[in-house]
Amino acid sequence: MTRSQLDSVSELLQNSPLDLGGDVEKMRRVFDEMLGSAPLPDDVRTRTTELGGVPAVEVRAGAAVAASGTVLYFHGGAYAIGSAASSVGLVSEIARRTAATALTVDYRLAPEHPFPAAVGDALAAYRALLDRGVPAGSVAVTGESAGGGLALALLLAIRDAGLPQPSSATVMSPWTDLTLSGATMTTRADADPAVTRQALETRAADYLAGADPRTALASPLHADLRGLPPLLIQVGGREILLDDALRLAARAARADVPVSLRTFPGAPHVFQGFAAFADEAAQALDEVAAFITSHAQPEG
Template identity: 85%
Template sequence: MTLSQLNQISDLLRDSPLDLGGDVGKMRRIFDEMLGSAPLPDDVRTETTELGGVPVVEVRAGATDPAAATVLYFHGGAYAIGSADASVGPVSEIARRTAATAYSVDYRLAPEHPFPAAVHDALAAYRALLDRGVPAGSVAVTGESAGGGLALALLLAIRDAGLPQPSSATVLSPWTDLTQSGGTVASRADEDPALSRRALDTRAADYLDGADPRTPLASPLHADLRGLPPLLIQAGGREILLDDALRLATRAAHADVPVVLRTFPGAPHVFQGFASVVEEAALALDQVAAFITDHARPEH
């Protein structure tokens, strides 16, 4: 275990200027600067392109195998901040471990583009992959934080549209319940260095724009999850969204969805983004890569 490293990351997050519930324009700049500050390894190749009219960044790292999975990635940022460009670091870590081509999706953000704009963009990107001849069985959907919630909403939208499901979905510290009803929202409030109830309430209001927070495509925790592909859920023991992950795993199991839940004691929200310096984060991404590879079915 690397508790000392996790503590250092928690201290870094706690001391950062990022306030997830702060001024949107300012926080977008800070968030992108934080995520984009680390230099990318020399083997990372990126290209800005589009899928179904939605901007994406195509990411490859190391050797790429044409028979490997195609990763469709949704960044975090509470539906209001974050970008595909700033997320290239963690996306490339997954791409390298899977030999996959990954697409980080620049879905529209609130408050300028409230729910369900992000869901529409996610579905358009997925449809575009299918239209290009990418087999659904080779696509692995992945997302962090709000992007994890969006990844789950995409699975529901795919099912409702009668499209074939991807091979798997991996959600890292997912925000699945915009009502903030999980018990750890209160019990982990003093431990979480990155998130607060106030910030989540602010961003949920921006995203929902008056919609019911229990709407399944906004809060997948409240959805009927039957028919979804295998799920891997990861969460840190130090985050207020821990109960979002725990309850999601329970609901998925009750819906007969194959589900694997991994929790990491002492880890903060989306600690996987520090895989280059934190052993536990690297281990978590090794698990993500193994799950993606084990479930990918390129011929289907």
Template identity: 65%
Template structure:
């Protein structure tokens, strides 16, 4: 599709009953109902598992034999979403990149505030290593809050002196829980999914009084030196655009190999609509090519 395809997605998101700043228990039901309306393709296979004691789903798709691993973190403002709800997007990545994607059921706020999600991410990564999966065959990815969590995991790995994965991919990452990005103002009128108010509510629930500038909560403020090659994607119709732009600049300043790609007119996590929007499909093709480059180049 062309611009009209993205426009239809923007309209769909504007009409959605999901309120990212609403009561998390009620919004979890709305979120799950929305996801359930999109059936999982027949070539997708999921297996329940535990990684380092943390629940997860191993996802494969297509006919190709998987080669390489993606540790994936779903979005939802650290309060919504689930591993099961992320299967379609995880499967798209698995199919295109010929990998097994392990999507993690990390604990959610407000019941389990920071740093519970980071602890779970680190435990899941350790779980892969304990299975004998070499770090150089692992990549890390996530969307929205899950993108922020993927970045926090990389920082936590550095602090724990554990081996870094081969590469990382973050889609529309929420990397700054202070909401200090300029795009919270400049993109407020065009973002159909997120508002600064909603993100502030979710950040307060997640942080529960912790410093929003903590590197493990807001990786934008972390020392990123020593992190693996990074691919950052974002749409230009989202209030988190500046999180992506500033993250890429910070990574480059910290001598991280970083690739940034923005998609004009695309809303938050538009990759989830890859089945009907050409920009989403192209974005995921870029994700797959990036992952394969770093997995095959080891």
């Protein structure tokens, strides 16, 4: 039954109007309409806020009155589309399962704001949490797709700035290699219903604006990963980005980073966003929450 559900998710993505490499203004509208069309559960509470001058949306869900930790979240969209508001559905599922306050960040997008603007915003948001007195050990950094790559870039920037690392990082279907050198860019091309190499080439050019695609903060796969916190990587078996996740796990292990890799056969890109009707997606988010809570240190 689970594989049938994942096949239905893949069919939905295959037939969606979203073209990740299409006209950026049009695709931003399509993306937000797609993700904003489903009503949020009644227990989800949101408010707009800012972190270090960067817009964000605070998300809480469930019956818990007092939050347990903080999830700092970065949405996907190939660095050119997506928004904090459009990520609330997925973020609320993590917030409910962890009883944490989640903050999803509206980092600046390309091509208007190319690399390293998004990394600067991510670091500013993290610094703002520390400046508010939030202990680093109570923060879990999380992201999906390009947001997963940005989450990893943030960890590198935190390390290089001499700041304390968060308790953990979780990346779902992360885009970690803007050189697009993974073998699954070809071997999974016919299987992936959501992402194409051509689309990623377009968006990588927008984001990099001439920068070297092997630059560590743009492509964390090519970085020295030493000193990063425990890392959970989830990826679907249908993805052209499968190799981005597999190679990241191997490099993290070689850098002595505690790393857990979880692959989901038959699952498409960021399938976790379909937890409402796909058992495998709900299970994946349960694992994300268990990982976050197992590493988070209580505040105070």
